[in-house]
Amino acid sequence: MSSSRERICPSNRQPTMYPAKDIHVLVLAHPVQGHINPMLQFSKRLTSKGLKVTFLIPISTKKSLNLVNASSIQVEYISDGFDNVEADKLSIKEYLEYFRLSVSQSLSDFIKKHQSYVAIEHGMHGASFFSQSCVVSCIYYLVHQGTVKLPLEAVDGQGRVLCDPPVMSVLGLNDFPSFVADVHKYPTVLDIVLGQFSNFRKAKWLLFNTFSELEEELVNWMGNQWSMMTVGPTIPSVYKDKRLEDDTGYGLSLFKPEAEACLRWLDSKPPCSTIYVSFGCLASLGEDQMEELSSGLRLMKSHFMWVVRESEEKKLPRNFLQELGLDDDKKGLVVRWSNQLQVLSHVSVGCFMTHCEWNSTLEALSLELYVSVSCDWGRDRELREWVVTGEEIESCVNEIMEGGERGKEIRENSLGWKEMAIRAIDEGGSSKKNIQEFVSNVLDLCT
Incomplete structure (x- = not known):
């Protein structure tokens, strides 16, 4: 079997490698820019820690794909059923079988609900990456579990929908994601966003593109339920901690x-x-x-x-x-x-x-x-x-x-969030620690 592969202009700087270890991570993102960007950026953090990363892209996106930035991540194209390139018609299952002996870790986008399960079938450890906020993820989870009934109804005279967990009790009917608020408008999308939780417990790690300080109460609650980590904000290093050389952009654009x-x-x-x-x-x-x-x-x-x-x-x-x-x-x-x-x-x-x-x-x-x-x-x-x-x-x-008073308040809030976001990914920050912990866990499991 053959596959189409392409390297995004590797950086001149070689990442620090761990002795006697050859850890290979497969990353598969839903082919939408808002999903590719954070997963690719997180992948760069993994390569900086010495892990080998292969980023999988559906062959159907190849014609529109633009490689716009330097990176040490290898990109490979796989079939998603919407291509006409016979040599590249590998399904994700076939691709994993092809790499069975060399791949030790699979990092899947949340929206591809069966990928972690397929990875586990092939003897890999699976991680699910959520490119949405914790609060939205939690809402979809509670709907999937049946804690929140659809169509939405208020549980009290104040228009609240939830009483538990307490941090979610402030949400009213108009605060819920559109696909949940109007179940008849986009039923297919609703099935997809809820379906991510059909087997998410099979994943060894749940990774969220957010930072603890932004959603602190909910992150603490979710951390007591599952093995989850916040790893964001996942934007290029030049705009945050400036610790990754040549990391001035995401690297791929549709x-x-x-x-x-x-x-x-x-x-x-x-x-x-x-x-x-x-x-x-x-x-x-x-x-x-x-x-x-x-x-x-x-x-x-x-x-x-x-x-x-x-x-x-x-x-x-x-x-x-x-x-x-x-x-x-x-x-x-x-x-x-x-x-x-x-x-x-x-x-x-x-x-x-x-x-x-x-x-x-x-x-x-x-x-x-x-x-x-x-x-x-x-x-x-x-x-x-x-x-x-x-x-x-x-x-x-x-x-x-x-300007004016309202404008001044908005500017002050914006500065506060910026400083908080930078601290999260900087040395000693919550997301920085979580990324290192994730890498350490992978190394321990794969030795």
């Missing part, structure tokens, strides 16, 4: 970023004068909301950079792009994709309008960005009922960008 155009345009703008608008690779606004968002961006005093995927461009108001103009002095720039971390860390960017996908949220927290929430993936995937007006969008952004 879309080609217009990096040069973005940075050239941002360089022409004053500090903290620009709002960055992006709803990730999946979220889709309705045409009414696109119209209102366009109106709000026109009305606000700030400059803006808006990521509109090619598949979404047809929803833009007529002549919107022409109205912006072509030179770097224009008020706004619309691109199909960006190198988000470079944009968020640019001195001219002062606010991030996002759908609050977890990876983007952690990036904003880690970079002290002020966040304006606009789109929720589930409820607004085809937005029809709730439309935020252009005037409201303008008002919210101006509140953040122009």
Whole structure:
């Protein structure tokens, strides 16, 4: 059997190797940017500790995949049933059999609910990586267990849904994830997010892309239930502890970023004068909301950079792009994709309008960005009922960008979260300790 393999430009620096050990970790992520990024970044931490990592990508994504950064991680392509390359038609089970003698550890994305089980069948130790927050994971778990009944109902006059665990009792009906709040809208997605807990206890470790200080009470509660570790925020080292050489980006992108155009345009703008608008690779606004968002961006005093995927461009108001103009002095720039971390860390960017996908949220927290929430993936995937007006969008952004008491409070909170995120992954931090403990456990099991 053969497989397609590719190495992401290995770094010149060799990781410190453990004597007499050849630990090989297979990492398989759901092929969506918000899942690939954190798992790839965590994989870099493992290679820095001396472990060998192979990152598996479905062959169907190869045409759109961009290798954009240096890394010592080997990438291999496997079949997911949606490719036409005969030589590469290896299923995950066949691939694991192929590597049976050399692979000792499997790290699977939570959304691939059968992978840890398949890994265990092949004599490997399995770990499940959750790219979402602990609170969302806990909600899905409680729904799967039947503790939370669907459709959701309040258990008291205050609109609360849960009484136990106590830390979750503050949640009301409107605080729950969209796929749970509206069970009939996306039943397939609901099955997927709940299905992750059908055999998660078979995994030896549960790894979460968050940090203890961010969700402390819930992390403590979950730690008493399972063998879980927080290992985030998983963003490139240059934006946090700067301990991994050449780690300036994630390394893989499913879309080609217009990096040069973005940075050239941002360089022409004053500090903290620009709002960055992006709803990730999946979220889709309705045409009414696109119209209102366009109106709000026109009305606000700030400059803006808006990521509109090619598949979404047809929803833009007529002549919107022409109205912006072509030179770097224009008020706004619309691109199909960006190198988000470079944009968020640019001195001219002062606010991030996002759908609050977890990876983007952690990036904003880690970079002290002020966040304006606009789109929720589930409820607004085809937005029809709730439309935020252009005037409201303008008002919210101006509140953040122009200061005042509310803006000052937001900036102070942002600085606090940034410092907390950096401490978590720095020497002696909670996530740093957990990553080292995970590596030590793997070494102990595989000797």
